[in-house]
Amino acid sequence: MKNSFILTFCVIVFNSTITFAQNTRTDSLLMKIDTSLTKISETVDAIKEEVVEEKSKPFTGQSMFEDSKGKSAIFLPNGGTFGLNIADGSIRLSFAQNVSTSPIFLGLDVSGKTNDGVLSLISKGNISPGAKVNGVIGVKELFRKSDIFDGWIALKAGYEGSAFKLYNPDSAFSKQITKTTFNSFVTSLSFNLKIHGNKLLAVSVGYQKSNNYSDLDDIELIDKKIITDSATNTTRTYETKTKAKVGDYKAFQQIPINLDYFWTPKNLPRIGFYHYWRNAYSIEDKKFTNGFGTGIYLLKKNHPLSSIAGVVFEVKDITKLSENYGKGFVVNIVASYNFGFTKRK
Amino acid sequence: MAKHKIEVKLVGEFTTIDVYLEGTEIPLREINDGEYFKLYNEFVIDGQLDIHVRLKGWIDMKWKISIKVDDIEVFKKNGTFDWKGFVTFTEKVNI
Numbered sequence: 001m002k003n004s005f006i007l008t009f010c011v012i013v014f015n016s017t018i019t020f021a022q023n024t025r026t027d028s029l030l031m032k033i034d035t036s037l038t039k040i041s042e043t044v045d046a047i048k049e050e051v052v053e054e055k056s057k058p059f060t061g062q063s064m065f066e067d068s069k070g071k072s073a074i075f076l077p078n079g080g081t082f083g084l085n086i087a088d089g090s091i092r093l094s095f096a097q098n099v100s101t102s103p104i105f106l107g108l109d110v111s112g113k114t115n116d117g118v119l120s121l122i123s124k125g126n127i128s129p130g131a132k133v134n135g136v137i138g139v140k141e142l143f144r145k146s147d148i149f150d151g152w153i154a155l156k157a158g159y160e161g162s163a164f165k166l167y168n169p170d171s172a173f174s175k176q177i178t179k180t181t182f183n184s185f186v187t188s189l190s191f192n193l194k195i196h197g198n199k200l201l202a203v204s205v206g207y208q209k210s211n212n213y214s215d216l217d218d219i220e221l222i223d224k225k226i227i228t229d230s231a232t233n234t235t236r237t238y239e240t241k242t243k244a245k246v247g248d249y250k251a252f253q254q255i256p257i258n259l260d261y262f263w264t265p266k267n268l269p270r271i272g273f274y275h276y277w278r279n280a281y282s283i284e285d286k287k288f289t290n291g292f293g294t295g296i297y298l299l300k301k302n303h304p305l306s307s308i309a310g311v312v313f314e315v316k317d318i319t320k321l322s323e324n325y326g327k328g329f330v331v332n333i334v335a336s337y338n339f340g341f342t343k344r345k
Numbered sequence: 346m347a348k349h350k351i352e353v354k355l356v357g358e359f360t361t362i363d364v365y366l367e368g369t370e371i372p373l374r375e376i377n378d379g380e381y382f383k384l385y386n387e388f389v390i391d392g393q394l395d396i397h398v399r400l401k402g403w404i405d406m407k408w409k410i411s412i413k414v415d416d417i418e419v420f421k422k423n424g425t426f427d428w429k430g431f432v433t434f435t436e437k438v439n440i
Contacts, residue, residue, distance in 0.1 A: 078358060079378060101372035141361050147431050150360040150401050194360055197404040197430015266428040269405035302425070304403045305358075 064307045065262065067276055067293055068314055068332050070111060070132075073190045073204035073258040075154045076305065077105045077140045096136060096154075107136035109156065130162030134186065150194040157187045160208065167219055167244040177221065177244055182251060184209035190258075198269070198304075202260040210254040210280070216247035253283040269304055272297040274312065291316045295332075309333070349414050349440070351388040355381040355400075357408030360430075363399035364410070367391065393437040396420060400432045408432065414440055 064083070066072035070090055080095030096107030113130045138154035161183045168176055188206025195201065221242045228235045259277040264270075278291040295312030299305075312332040315321050321328035353364060353371050358379050364371040367390060373381035400408060409423035420438045 077360075098375060101374050144361055144363070147401075147433075148429075150430075152360075194401075194430070196428055197402060197406075197426045198428045264404055264428075266404075269428070299405075302405055302407050304405050 064297060064305075064310065065260065065274065067278060067291075068312075068316070068330055070113075071256065071258055071278060072276070073202035073260045074192060074200060074262065075107070075109075075136065075138070075152075075156070075190055075202075077107075077138055077152050077154070090130075090132075094136075096138070103139050103141040105136075105138050105140060105152075105154075107138070107154070109134040109136060109158070113162070130160070130182075132158065132160045132186070134158030148196055152192050154190050154192070155187075156190070156206075157185075160184045160186050162213075164213065165242060165244040166216075166249050167221060167246045169246070177242060180249065182209075182211055182213070188256070188258075198266060199263040200261070202258075204256075204258045206256050206258075208254055208256065209251055210256075210282075211251040212247075212249065213245060216245035216249060219244050219246045252285065255281040255283065257281070264299070264304055270299050270301065272299050272304065272307065272310075274310075278316075290318045292318075293332075346389055346391045348387040349390050350416065351383075351385040351390075352413040352416075353383045353410070354412075355408070355410045357400070357402060358406055359400055359402045359408070361399070361401035363397075365395075365397040366412075367395050368397075390414070390440055393439055394419065396434075396436040396438060398422075398432070398434055400426075402426045402430055402432075404428050404430055412438075 064081075065074040065076075066083075070092060075094075075096070077096050077098075080093070083092045090111045090113030092109070092111035094107065094109040096105045098105050109132070111132045113132070134156045135158055136154050136156050138152055140150075140152035142151035142153070143149040161181065163179060163181045166178050166180050168178070186206065186208040188204045188208075190202055190204035192200060192202040221244060222239050223242070224237060224239045226235060226237050257279040259279075261275045262272060264272045274293075274295040274297065276293050278289075278293075280289050281287070282289070291314070293312050293314035295310055297307040297310035299307055310333070314330045314332060315328055316330065317328060351366065353366070353373060355362065355364065355373055356379060362373055362381065364373060366388070371383050373383050376382045394412070394414065396412065398410060402408060404426055406426050407423065408426065409421070411418055411421040413419065419440065420436065422434070422436075424432060426432065
């Protein structure tokens with residue numbers, strides 16, 4: 001009896017020891033898994049933060065003969081252009097046509113845009129609309145007797161308008177988000193000089209109201225509401241997202257001066273180079289802003305004014321380039337479609 | 346001197362068009378995209394038809410001109426602009 005008791009005791013102790021050892025190993029394994037999962041979670045969070053930070057647009061797009069804001073001194077007096085400017089978030093349709101057989105031409109330049117770019121439209125479906133409409137009248141064949149030069153002038157006049165939301169955290173809660181409209185009469189006079197068959201130099205001077213919308217910071221506001229149904233004791237939560245800009249919004253009068261130069265090498269007509277300088281004088285601030293860009297295009301065979309593809313490097317504001325190199329430097333991809341508009345027989 | 350039906354057709358994209366027949370400037374009208382045309386039902390030709398053409402356009406662009414007298418093509422010429430973007434020629438054609 002005594003022996004059997006001792007034997008039973010030994011068995012219980014042995015089993016308990018094994019169980020204890022197994023439990024210790026399991027706990028240790030679980031601890032390791034937990035630590036690994038925590039590390040994975042931290043890593044994923046870090047990657048997520050990096051991805052969110054890199055959401056800014058490193059590559060955007062624009063039409064041939066214009067900068068990322070759709071500005072250009074070049075206006076072709078024949079045919080038309082349909083272009084998608086991804087950088088400016090605009091779709092542009094422009095055409096010009098001769099008045100009978102005279103050197104006078106009339107044209108129209110219409111574009112619809114989102115202030116936040118097409119990328120924002122695709123990614124968030126939350127846009128601030130805008131529109132530009134310009135009528136054009138011009139005279140071509142300015143150097144008819146010259147064998148080298150050709151030139152034309154074009155006067156553009158029109159309207160630009162847009163609507164967007166501004167956020168002011170210092171205002172009363174109900175007045176923090178304000179819908180703002182921007183309207184401007186736009187006019188410009190451009191002179192285009194064609195030198196031989198492979199160079200085009202253009203300069204334009206204009207007047208328009210402008211704003212610092214693109215310099216303001218993007219912000220996404222989320223309003224959350226909770227509704228509780230006392231009958232079923234159910235709580236329902238919903239949220240509305242509003243995209244707005246935050247910062248010191250300013251509208252000002254501006255005299256933009258654009259200088260554009262397009263050329264193709266003599267023996268390589270399929271390659272085009274485009275350089276532009278953008279200068280704007282703010283009447284209120286009495287300050288100049290300067291930007292520039294340069295691009296290279298692969299042109300269509302026998303159509304040197306149409307590009308298949310291109311890439312443009314742009315510095316929007318030279319002063320901001322020194323402050324933040326990455327923000328002031330933009331790489332744009334070019335895509336455009338040229339078409340004819342005449343049909344009268 | 347005799348009166349003839351004349352048709353002038355020019356195809357291409359140009360920044361300057363100067364077409365002269367018998368010393369008279371022909372005001373070509375764009376009837377289609379890149380297609381210019383002028384018809385005279387009674388155009389006076391003295392002996393041979395004098396043609397003088399000056400065109401300015403863009404590098405690598407093709408151009409083509411054809412002239413019909415009394416519905417018969419009497420002259421045609423085509424080419425591609427080089428980097429100079431300028432073409433000029435003077436021809437005399439027997440009618």
